[in-house]
Amino acid sequence: MASTTLVTLNPAAPGFEVADQGVCRPEHCFHAFDALYCALTDSEPIPHKFQDDKYPLFVTWSTRSSRPGRASRLRGCIGNFQAMPLREGIAEYALTSAFEDSRFNKIERWELENLECDVSLLTNYEDVSSYLDWTIGVHGIYISFPYPTSSSDSLAPSPLSSSTSIPTRRTLKHTFTATYLPQIAPEQGWDKLETIDSAIRKAGWNGRITEDLRRSIKLRRYQSAKCSVSWEEYVLWRKDNGGEV
CATH class of the missing domain: 3.30.700.20 (Hypothetical protein ph0010; domain 1)
Structure with missing residues (x-):
């Protein structure tokens, strides 16, 4: 039979409204x-x-x-x-x-x-103040962050990156974005930090992932x-x- 299912939502999670099945x-x-x-x-x-x-x-x-x-x-x-x-x-x-x-x-x-x-x-949809303010199995996440400029470590190319050039004015204005639907983290067995770091890579950032970079993320959660x-x-x-x- 065809199935209609809500993606692993948690009705008991405080402050969250469960989407109508x-x-x-x-x-x-x-x-x-x-x-x-x-x-x-x-x-x-x-x-x-x-x-x-x-x-x-x-x-x-x-x-x-x-x-x-x-x-x-x-x-x-x-x-x-x-x-x-x-x-x-x-x-x-x-x-x-x-x-x-x-x-x-x-x-x-x-x-x-x-x-x-x-x-x-x-x-x-809800905009939140922290990159950790979401619940695995309840929320999907949409992240955006600017080209990291808060430390020299963030600006250093990744050993895995093919680029060795320093940031240009154009790249400094670039905004990285990525999303994961609610079911992705549970399916992959990721915790919050692993999900965030994977989303950063998915967005196209190949440099070092620092705590400053994570804190620069604007995160919108959704169900x-x-x-x-x-x-x-x-x-x-x-x-x-x-x-x-």
Whole structure:
């Protein structure tokens, strides 16, 4: 059966409002799958029936492992932090994450039967004063920080970096940004500091990570309602709604 799940939220966490589990529905994932299927096969899309509310959202594609018990493998994940109508936004990012995630090749038609789709709708944004003011399994994080200039250590190139040049006026004005959805830290087994440092690397900083750098971070925490469906569930839905596969 198609599942609607909230991403490992903790209702007992003080001061945090749990996102409505009804916010994200299987129909949202079916709409994403339909956008991809029709793009790859030139088929006619099934008319959507869900409300066209506005949310920031992410669409994630995963490939199921052929070995029982193995976790699915990420195949593409892109989203938008600006609230947008769900009908347009889900369809757009279903294709963007399938075809334009620079970490992966474009998804091809032969891969469809092994795909799973997750849609995450982001809620409850809060700006916080400390990079540690969030809860693993409850919050996603969005970090931003300027080019570090607080110490000579921060300005030194990393031994792993290919760049040996000193910072320029242009790089000093650069702002680094990155995000992790709420499920990422628990899935990876990271604590808060490991998550923050990984996000710093994800943002593109290759130099030394100092405590001054961490404290320069502006962090926005958010929550996520998540829904997941498989290819088989999508096929049943499409046939039940008069489509062919």
